[in-house]
Amino acid sequence: MEETHQTPCPEGKEMIHTHNEHATKTCGSYISEELKAYIVQRHGTLELDPLPSSLPQDPLNWPLWMKNMNLLMVAFHTMMATFTAAAIIPAYSVFAEKYGISVHQASYLTSVQILTMGIFPQIWSPIAARFGRRPIFLVSVLGACICNIGGCFCHTYATQMVTRILNTIFICPPLGIGSGVVTDIFFRHERAQKMGWWTLMTTIGTPLGPFLYGFLIQRAPYQWMFGIFAIINFCQFLGYLFFASETMGFRTPASSNSSSTSTSPAATIKDAKPASWTDSFKIRRINPAPFTLTSFLSYLNLALNPSVLVPAIAYALVFCYANIAIIVMMPIAVGEKFHLNAQGVGLQYIAIILGSILGEQVSGPASDWFLARYSARTGIRAAAQRLWLTYPGFATVVTGLVVWGVQLQNAKDGVWNVTPMVGAAIASFGNQIITTTLITYAVDNCPLRSSEVGLFINMFRQIWGFIGPFYIPLMFENLNFAATAGVYCAIIAVAGFTTYVAHPNTTPTTQCPTQRRGLKAEQSADAHQATTPKTKGVGDIAAESARAAMASPETQTPRGKDTTTATAIGHAVPTA
Template sequence: MVAINHRVPTTASAKSSLGHLEVEEDVANSPDPIGLLSEPHRLYLLQRHGTLDLDPIPTMDPADPYNWPMWKKSVNLGLVALHAFMGTFTAASIICVYENISEDLGVSIQQVSYLTSIQIAILGSAPLIWKPLSHNFGRRPVFLLSLILSCICNVGCAKSPDYHSMAACRALVAFFISPAMAIGSGVVAETFFRHERARYMGIWTVMVTLGVPIGPFIFGFMAQRVKYRWIFWVLAIINASEFVLYIFFGPETRYTGVDVDAQSRSSTFKREYLTFRRIDPAPIRIIDFIHPLLLFTNIPVLLSTVAYSMVFLFASVLNSVEVPQLLQSKFELTTQQLGLQFLGLIIGSLLGELLGGYMSDLWMIIRAHKIGRGRKPEPEFRLWLSYVGFLLSIAGIIMFFVCTEQAKAGKWDVKPIVGTGIAAFGNQVVTTVLITYSVDIYPQDAGSVGVFVNFIRSMWGFIGPFWFPYMFENVGISVSAGIVTALIVVASFIPTALLHWQGKDWYSNGTSKT
């Protein structure tokens, strides 16, 4: 299922339309696609944006998300990013209270850990259902439904009398909170122009990443002062608060064309905030629910996703879920002190986003100026920054493992936390660069790209914690750094080099289209 596009793109696409004007691929890629616009359209864009150098070129409709003022785009993105953050934040929220839940519900700590594992698996697969629904009915209704049902299920977690009911409620929370974790890439592509895409894609991606360490960081403080069930009450309160905010500040970004009454202010408001009906007349088919998985046949998207997911597994998931096992007992940490160990991941991710997001867009702008006006830099040029991320991820993981093993028992050492921060910095660079690259080469269905990336990333993250402990037990913590390094080189570094070499030929020749 390919998204309907009523704008004139300046990237490669089979055919696009502007009103009744058909634009063939060779024209869309010509040096002057602006020449296709009418004079009123030119004046409208100049008044709205101050330039005609836009990709894609918006319509004359104020309801077109590309034409929104920047404050409106930013507020909407902030809400979607917070929504995406809540997925990983909710899954990781109980990491620091496994022991408390174990004592309260009378089950083993291993069983309690499944309350997180099951959420990771569902967060990866549930968007396969939400994506076609949001495509046909719009992003806004899906997000609102997601938030209110997540709130109800979190209340169910707080009131659960036994392990099985809590597991069921946790599973439902993961299902309902998951849409923004995957559809967020589509929202960014539907709202921001190509030259600013990495910067704003990075806001969404960094929030997904930050959910993992911020969960135990915040709730480690809370769990030492109040009962652990307050974690679920707080999650429910956040869901309800965002639901209210989204009603007023979260307009529809799934734009399907120009209304007859497009210039009417009331009509624009109605379409953006009050439309709760099917906005795409195409029927929903069974294949639509598995369509994102067809990107397994899209070689560039597949390689970039695998490369990113391997780094995410080790630099984010491993460095988060193994902190309690590796550091809590060795340094004899309290629940609150354990939460503080995630500070390195938080700081590293935020700093990494500056390079992966802002610098990535600046990098492409510099390249555009160098090759000349009217030509677009090849998406592969963005990949150069990913190598920095790979190297920093490897360095940080090695530092974390080696310094953890060398640290003296009972005496806290900051060096492992510095290592997690360096790894998180590299992971965030890789995250933003590779996801943005995937959207750049497959912009016609950015939502599917997000769902596909989220599926692969979550499946890797779900499987990893089952074999991490065996790796540490059988080869030791320091030697494990060598295994992780080899896996990143083979599954991340080499595939990215292949994309640099052959990526353009793969997607230009159409051999990897879904």
């Protein structure tokens, strides 16, 4: 294949054989023997993407239990954002009586939260980039706790609306920056599985809320709902305060003339300083960059990247019609047709929860396995190979919606029928496969902007989800259930076909539009200053070290752990 560098590298840089999507060679910073020894000792291989630093505080060097604990806290935080918005659905009739409004007006308490979740993560992201994610998460859950306490004492519809908006503003940060947390903590070969934890919690928060709170509203005053929210938020605050660690600021982006997905280590062994216990309670600025309008809107230029734009649109459509439409129509379609109370309606959400959980058991591990098999066979890590898993997902969603709509249409009034819920479970299964795969694919193509990718995708999902409830009930009212489900299936089929058409043309690249602009100029400057390297290339050194590590009993990966096939420094290719 064509090589991006035909001339020697500039002084201070050496040739790295980068077996990424384009199988190119690139110039990278020299990596010391001390750092290589640390990485091999800690991880058992140099074939990692991204390459960790030598700092024990670097999230990539954390023990697995610590990585999983931090990810689970962020994933649960994400679930609470959608959970609190949807949990009030069983209380619509209570709010209507309490505030003297219609049930339809009460539903706006949820709709406005959906819209807020689509807008305000963009505000939090630049702040997190300058002060770190952990302080933002602490402020987030503490603010949400206070707002939920206020919700217990609202006596008018307007004041309750204000508390719901403020609560969502505070609780929403991980909806946008959660993908950045996954990218900072985990290597690329395990990214889909771990990204799936975050996406699953985002998905099941919506049906889990009305499922659990249907029991509560049936038996206790609605104030208990907000009180439990506040208790959970305060427990989250304590969890972040004592157990969470910062995930930002340990690595610097690789040079823009690199095609690698890696980031360069920010420090070497000699730079490592043990952190004191009190450091975790200090809030300091980690990025001196000033706040500008561009810093709040820069994520929008991801629309120029089809490998982010196409997944964002396809995912938004599927999420709206295979998740939100079913959830919104559950009290109206299922509750009224089968004469169910709030508790009975809540039980129907079990189908969506189970379908989503089962879908995640397939999507994350299967995506990583598929990519690993392809990489082992070809030596190329092409993120586009993940997309093949979405097509069974689209087919499953269409099948589930057809079953749900047709069986609901044919069901007898007042006689409960499980078959529509089977269709809902099938649709949720496919929705989760599509969710994890498309988001991981988009992040793989812009790993240095993973948080912005999360913001971009979240914006499409939430805004489309906000618009949906305004016309979805009208469609079911004017058409029948089967016909409306057919329309949604057609829209989703178009989304799947668009993904398929764009698949060959969205050749995975690890450089987003803004990262590519200065590429040619920087390469020309490097070529002009080029000198012949006087030392062995880092790719050769890495290969020798990797072979020695694999041959040595002391550094061989223990049985039962992941092993890798040596291809190039900075890219792990798990052996299938």
